Amino acid sequence: MKFERGLEQVAHDARSVVTVGTFDGVHRGHQAVLQFLMARARERNGVSTVLSFDPHPREVLRAEPVSLLTTIEERATLLEALGIERFIVLSFTPELAAMPARQFVEEILVRRIGLQAICVGYDHTFGRNREGNVALLQQLGSQYGFAVDVIPPQVVGDRTVSSTLIRTILLRDGDVRQAAELLGRPYMLQATVVKGDGRGRVLGFPTANLHPSHPRKLVPRNGVYAVRVWLPGEAEPRGGMMNIGMRPTFAGDRRTLEVHLLDFEGDLYGQVLRVDFIERLRDERRFPSIEALREQLFRDRQRCMEVLQASV
Numbered sequence: 001m002k003f004e005r006g007l008e009q010v011a012h013d014a015r016s017v018v019t020v021g022t023f024d025g026v027h028r029g030h031q032a033v034l035q036f037l038m039a040r041a042r043e044r045n046g047v048s049t050v051l052s053f054d055p056h057p058r059e060v061l062r063a064e065p066v067s068l069l070t071t072i073e074e075r076a077t078l079l080e081a082l083g084i085e086r087f088i089v090l091s092f093t094p095e096l097a098a099m100p101a102r103q104f105v106e107e108i109l110v111r112r113i114g115l116q117a118i119c120v121g122y123d124h125t126f127g128r129n130r131e132g133n134v135a136l137l138q139q140l141g142s143q144y145g146f147a148v149d150v151i152p153p154q155v156v157g158d159r160t161v162s163s164t165l166i167r168t169i170l171l172r173d174g175d176v177r178q179a180a181e182l183l184g185r186p187y188m189l190q191a192t193v194v195k196g197d198g199r200g201r202v203l204g205f206p207t208a209n210l211h212p213s214h215p216r217k218l219v220p221r222n223g224v225y226a227v228r229v230w231l232p233g234e235a236e237p238r239g240g241m242m243n244i245g246m247r248p249t250f251a252g253d254r255r256t257l258e259v260h261l262l263d264f265e266g267d268l269y270g271q272v273l274r275v276d277f278i279e280r281l282r283d284e285r286r287f288p289s290i291e292a293l294r295e296q297l298f299r300d301r302q303r304c305m306e307v308l309q310a311s312v
Contacts, residue, residue: 001076001079001080001084001085001086001087002085002086002087003076003087003089004086004087004088004089005072005088005089006089006090006091007090007091007108007112010088010112010113012111012112012113012114013047013049013086013113013114014114014115014116015044015045015046015047015114015116016046016047016049016086016113016114016115016116017037017040017041017044017046017047017048017049017115017116017117017118017119018049018050018051018109018113018115018117018118018119019033019034019037019049019050019051019118019119019120019151020051020052020109020118020120020124020126021033021050021051021052022052022053022056022057022163023050023052023075023079024056024066024068024069024070024075024163025069025070025163025166025183026070026075026078026079026082026183027069027161027162027163027166027182027183027184028161028182028183028184029153029160029161029162029182030161031082031184032151033119033121033151034048034050034079034082034084035082036119036149036151037050037084037119038082038083038084040117040119040149041085044116044117044147046116046117047085047086048083048084048085048086049084049085049086049087049088049113049115050079050084050086050087050088051088051090051109051113052072052075052087052088052089052090053089053090053091053092053096054072054089054090054091054092055092055216056068056092056216057092057097059092060092060093060094060097061097065216066216067167067171067216067217067218067219068214068216068217068218069163069166069167069170069183069187069218071190071213071214071216071217072089074188074190075087088113090108097128098128099127099128100127100128100131101126101127101128101131101132101133101136102127102132102136102140103127104126104127104132105132105136105137105140105144106140106144110140110144110146115146116145116146116147117146117147117148117149118137118141118146118147118148118149119149119150119151120134120137120148120149120150120151121150121151121152121153122134122150122151122152122153123153134148134150161182165182166179166182166183166187167218169182170187170218170220170221171218171220171221172221173221173280174220174221174222174223174225174280175280176220176225176277176278176279176280177278177279177280179277180277180278186228186276186277186278187220187276187277188274188275188276188277189212189213189217189218189219189274189275190212190213190214190217190272190273190274190275191210191211191212191213191257191272191273191275192210192211192213192270192271192272192273193208193209193210193211193268193269193270193271193272193273194209194210194211194269195209195269196208196209196256196258199247199250200258200260203290203293203294203297204294204297205241205260205294205297205301206260206265207243207258207259207260208258208259208260208261208268208273209256209257209258210257210258210259210273210275211257212257213272219244219255219257220244220277220280221244221280222244222245222246222255222283222284223243223244223245223280223281223282223283223284224241224242224243224244224280224281224282224283224284224300225241225242225243225244225277225278225279225280225281226239226240226241226242226278226279226281226303226304226307226308227239227240227241227242227259227275227276227277227278228240228275228276228278228308229259229261229273229274229275229276230273230274230275230276231264231268231271231273232271232272232273237274237276238261238262238263238264239261239262239263239304239305239308240259240260240261240262240275240304241259241260241262241281241297241300241301241304242257242258242259242260242275242277243256243257243258243259243260243284244256244257244284245284246284247284248284248285248286249286249287249290249293259273259275260301262301262304262305262308278307278308278311279307279311281300281303281304281307282300
């Protein structure tokens with residue numbers, strides 16, 4: 001896959017069959033759109049092209065932070081695995097947000113990227129004040145000679161799949177199993193192993209303390225999770241039990257991410273791990289004693305092993 005980041009890296013290619021969007025999560029709704037895009041590209045002997053933005057447009061338009069389901073690098077990996085041939089990421093700036101819709105099509109899509117067709121959702125809007133829509137694209141398509149394909153909404157069960165819905169499920173409920181159904185794969189995060197205070201080892205459950213690799217990466221609701229952990233250089237993941245939270249039994253004053261690997265002993269400091277969330281086991285809570293916490297951890301580990309075995 002060709003990955004072009006920044007307008008200065010974009011090379012004109014008149015074969016491009018383009019779709020435009022943030023595509024955070026590359027969830028099942030996105031995947032259906034991308035399959036549609038690739039089918040159209042094959043029909044037209046074109047190049048399937050995804051145009052996305054960084055940072056998330058809402059951070060610029062509403063001046064509010066957005067928790068990311070996928071970083072740009074993760075998105076690139078997922079898109080390439082699906083078969084997308086070209087991934088373009090533009091910086092979403094106030095200037096780009098203020099660009100009139102017609103100018104965006106003419107200067108960026110037609111002259112810079114080059115396109116023979118564009119695939120968009122039926123309710124797609126773009127440009128300054130969202131003034132651009134399917135009707136404008138069809139008008140400009142007639143003028144500049146590109147086709148416009150309209151993609152219907154994508155539904156899983158009785159709900160339209162969206163990144164916002166998945167974020168809500170993860171942040172409000174921590175329901176990683178439901179999020180996986182909508183994503184089409186387990187929710188995952190990458191993190192670097194950092195030094196901790198060693199309390200897990202004292203309890204008999206040594207943990208790797210994790211620092212997410214991106215400051216905006218979404219971390220699910222506090223609680224205990226069954227996870228699978230991919231270690232560098234290993235072809236298969238290891239089972240793990242993860243705690244996210246404040247460690248109230250120890251009067252913790254900051255949120256931590258800790259993972260206990262079920263079948264591993266060794267030093268992982270400085271390594272980057274990938275954690276796949278399989279199921280939420282319980283809420284984080286304060287225990288009356290260290291011994292009560294230890295007893296609960298043994299029950300959690302047993303439940304974790306059952307969950308992971310059942311999900312193979």
